[in-house]
Amino acid sequence: MCRTFSKGKRLRRTEHPTVTALDRVSFSVPTGETHGILGPNGAGKTTLIKILSTMLVPTSGRAVVAGHDVVSQTDVVRRRIGMVFGGDRGLYDRISARQNLAFWATLYRVDPRRVDARAAMLLERVGLTDRADEPVERFSRGMRQRLHLARGLVGDPSVLFLDEPTVGMDPVAAREFRSLVGELRAEGRTILLTTHDMGEAEALCDRVTLVDHGRVLVTENTADVGRTLGEPQGIDIVLAPHQSETLESLSKLPEVRSVERLSGAHAFRVHTEPPASVETVMRWLVDHGVLSLQVRPPTLEEVYVRLIGKRGLTV
Numbered sequence: 001m002c003r004t005f006s007k008g009k010r011l012r013r014t015e016h017p018t019v020t021a022l023d024r025v026s027f028s029v030p031t032g033e034t035h036g037i038l039g040p041n042g043a044g045k046t047t048l049i050k051i052l053s054t055m056l057v058p059t060s061g062r063a064v065v066a067g068h069d070v071v072s073q074t075d076v077v078r079r080r081i082g083m084v085f086g087g088d089r090g091l092y093d094r095i096s097a098r099q100n101l102a103f104w105a106t107l108y109r110v111d112p113r114r115v116d117a118r119a120a121m122l123l124e125r126v127g128l129t130d131r132a133d134e135p136v137e138r139f140s141r142g143m144r145q146r147l148h149l150a151r152g153l154v155g156d157p158s159v160l161f162l163d164e165p166t167v168g169m170d171p172v173a174a175r176e177f178r179s180l181v182g183e184l185r186a187e188g189r190t191i192l193l194t195t196h197d198m199g200e201a202e203a204l205c206d207r208v209t210l211v212d213h214g215r216v217l218v219t220e221n222t223a224d225v226g227r228t229l230g231e232p233q234g235i236d237i238v239l240a241p242h243q244s245e246t247l248e249s250l251s252k253l254p255e256v257r258s259v260e261r262l263s264g265a266h267a268f269r270v271h272t273e274p275p276a277s278v279e280t281v282m283r284w285l286v287d288h289g290v291l292s293l294q295v296r297p298p299t300l301e302e303v304y305v306r307l308i309g310k311r312g313l314t315v
């Protein structure tokens with residue numbers, strides 16, 4: 001699937017400057033999977049979600065959601081999906097949480113006799129029953145996001161799109177939100193999540209797709225993505241208090257890229273390069289009396305930074 005946008009004003013009749021937001025993107029998500037779409041600003045994540053949720057049409061190619069084509073079967077797709085955006089879009093501030101949900105339930109053609117019960121059930125589910133009748137403008141970011149999630153669930157969707165749902169939330173609110181997403185995942189809903197938070201992707205996603213410049217770089221199990229790409233593993237070590245010289249010599253080994261201090265006392269993470277040098281460094285550590293050591297796969301963040309990091313801060 002591809003999607004281009006026209007860029008700025010047309011210069012001459014024949015010229016159509018375009019920006020390619022999605023370039024031959026292809027991947028599939030099995031029913032019941034929580035799938036993360038990761039990539040830097042401008043990679044094409046929102047464009048992808050907009051196409052899959054029928055808000056945009058692809059320039060070429062096709063997309064199927066819940067078994068239905070997003071362009072030719074838009075109405076069916078819309079009845080099966082829910083959307084949750086991060087940020088301030090999509091809620092009416094001056095009316096209450098309950099009124100917001102009743103409004104959306106009506107738009108989703110919920111039976112009018114069941115609208116109140118559905119709103120009450122969703123408010124309970126996202127922990128907002130006590131504040132249900134207050135105007136949304138008084139809500140914190142975390143409460144707004146939980147209301148967003150309730151809104152996304154109004155049509156009881158089998159497929160849920162979450163576009164940076166925890167952006168701007170404090171860590172406690174984000175954790176509560178993730179636990180709600182975990183419950184939805186356990187119910188067997190299919191979830192497509194975009195996020196810049198690698199910890200969030202690691203905690204929630206069965207598989208991830210990394211995109212950059214509108215292209216898919218890799219689709220892989222979250223836990224295996226580093227190994228699949230041959231990313232270097234790390235070695236977590238704990239040194240005895242008298243081993244400061246060992247640490248110094250370790251840092252100077254040609255196979256050691258960096259040594260990172262961990263939170264525990266005398267705990268460090270050794271990053272090796274190339275990947276095959278893990279064994280050499282392990283042997284060196286054992287020979288130098290380091291008894292607490294454990295090889296661990298690269299984190300998603302490490303994989304991301306190595307694949308995309310060089311341009312991760314540019315658009």
Ligand SMILES: Nc1ncnc2c1ncn2[C@@H]1O[C@H](COP(=O)(O)OP(=O)(O)OP(=O)(O)O)[C@@H](O)[C@H]1O
Binds near residue numbers: 039045048
């Ligand atoms: N309506 C539009 N008109 C013109 N260009 C657009 C439009 N929407 C997106 N683009 C361009 O398409 C590319 C992909 O944008 P998109 O918003 O999908 O990226 P993203 O990965 O969601 O970024 P972010 O993480 O910042 O939200 C960018 O170059 C962007 O400028």
